[in-house]
Amino acid sequence: MGNKTPQEEDILEIETSVFQRIKSRSNYWPFELNAEPWLISDLSGNYGALFIRAMLYYLQVDEHHVLKWRLENKYKQYEVFEYYNPGSCPRSISLCSLLTSAGGVQKVKDLFNEGYFLKSTLGDASYSTHSWDKSWQLEQIIQQTDICEGRYERFMLQKKLQIQSEFRIHTFCKDIIPSLTSLIQGNKQYRDGGEEFLNNILPNLPDAILEGTMIGWDVALTHDSQFHIIEANFTGFHPKYRKGFQTSGFFDNHRYGPIICAWVNTFFRKNYGVYADSVGQDLFARYPFYRAFIYYFSIFKDHHIDLVRKNKKSYPLNLIIYLGEDNNTPMVRLIEHFVLVDFADKYFVIVQDKYINKVYSLFNGNDRLVLWAESWLFTKEQYEAINQMGYLRKKSICCYHAARRNKSCTIL
Structure with a gap:
């Protein structure tokens, strides 16, 4: 591809890729949720992840498609999202680009003093424990001989934001799944603003990334009243960290997971005609999660999706x-x-x-x-x-x- 940078190569591949088109069915297509071997194999999740994987299968979504560009890598996310929506993410810098430059270690420390922190590009992070901040491990990290090997960054520096509120917003294709936005920290009164911000971001992203893709977006509002994408949690088969099928952890939540899955089941029935109408006897008998899922699904109706959408429009x-x-x-x-x-x-x-x-x-x-x-x-x-x-x-x-x-x- 000539002298193109890795970022330019990825963007070109994304924009020339044949993407999967997910269409609504003219007739309902119910399925029974069972613990099929192919669903359990390489499942990096629990009860809710099993349901989401089955749903995407029956929607004929390729669970490997979007992650072939390694978009689970947070620095790769930053490059792609900033290309299509400049200024939508906190300013981020490749650790390797700094370490391979003259005086690299000192540059990193200077950036710490300017309000940046060290962050892993792969893995889970916890807001409550601040486990995302790896700055204190800098000396240990730069000792690793393979830190700058390979195409994908392992660590990045990211500008700290003065966060007022943060939300997890779930999308499928270019649609926000209604009434599924959860408060991570701060005040939930800014929820609608976060969804509006994301609704302005989604149209600018290519179909090759969004079509058939379920994403849990972490969107933050800062004290200067600006929204930013902190990161995106892609549903699909992750090829490296916790290799296997992964989805948003909210679907596995012990207390509310069955409700969330039942609501998503209703969303897909309403919009695409595909839904789980029953759970296999083995799963139903052994796991209270699935009994609760069926109970809540019996409560939700397709018109509830329309009601909450109208509610977002001041009804x-x-x-x-x-x-x-x-x-x-x-x-x-x-x-x-x-x-x-x-x-x-x-x-x-x-x-x-x-x-x-x-x-x-x-x-x-x-x-x-x-x-x-x-x-x-x-x-x-x-x-x-x-x-x-x-x-x-x-x-x-x-x-x-x-x-x-x-x-x-x-x-x-």
């Missing part, structure tokens, strides 16, 4: 949720998750009278939740009759009466 979304008893753990977790991701503007939660105080203590201080005791919806005679009914019939009537009281609400 208020108010939900009526029937909790019933205080020990309805699955619904309590669902409400918790909804609050975390700002699923709706207001939640009207219907509770049996005897549990109203206990449930209030669970969500104390959240002004988005309004608790309604069942008896408040009926006359005394009506409530006595309703208490003789079975759970599902009682739930249906309670939600119907609540919706009549507040016609702006949607029943979950």
Whole structure:
């Protein structure tokens, strides 16, 4: 390729690559989720990762495609993202380019004093432990004989940002998956701004990277009111670090992972016609994660995707949720998750009278939740009759009466 730099070579290859086009099906194509050998093999993840891998398989996505350019490498990400969206990432410098120049070690130390830190280009990092900052290991790292061997950087210097808030935003192709943006640190009131920033970034990136690709983006807002891409977590078969199929760790979350996977399942059913409608008996019997997944998927409907999208466009979304008893753990977790991701503007939660105080203590201080005791919806005679009914019939009537009281609400 002549005298092109490695970055120029990669950009040329990306732009001339034949990309995978993911199309929506005219008819639904359900599948059963099973622990097939080819799904478990080289799976670097857990219950949620298995589901995501199966989903991409049935969508006919090549899990090796996007990572052939080694975009899991954070310095490679920086080069590519900055090429298409200048200024979108924190300023970063190759450690090798510094070490192979005159006075390289001193240059690195000077950059530390200017607010840069040393970061590995591969691996997991933790905000809570600050394990991403490798500056203290500089002397040990420069002793490694292979640090500057090969095409891909192992370490980079990155400018520290004064972060006000940070979010994990999930995308598939060029679409942000609605109501799946989670707060990593800071204040969640800037969530919409983070999504708007990313929506302006995505159209500039080539289809060869985004088409058929699921990404978990870490987007930060600084104290000077600027958004930046911290890094992107690519779903697919990672060829080096923790070799195997990887996806966003949010899908494996023990508490909310089944809800997140069920919501993503609904997203794909609505937008592409592909979804898991059942779980194989072995997985279902052995793992509570998949039993919870099926339960939550039974709650979510395709029109909920449209509702939350409209909500992002200033159409208020108010939900009526029937909790019933205080020990309805699955619904309590669902409400918790909804609050975390700002699923709706207001939640009207219907509770049996005897549990109203206990449930209030669970969500104390959240002004988005309004608790309604069942008896408040009926006359005394009506409530006595309703208490003789079975759970599902009682739930249906309670939600119907609540919706009549507040016609702006949607029943979950």
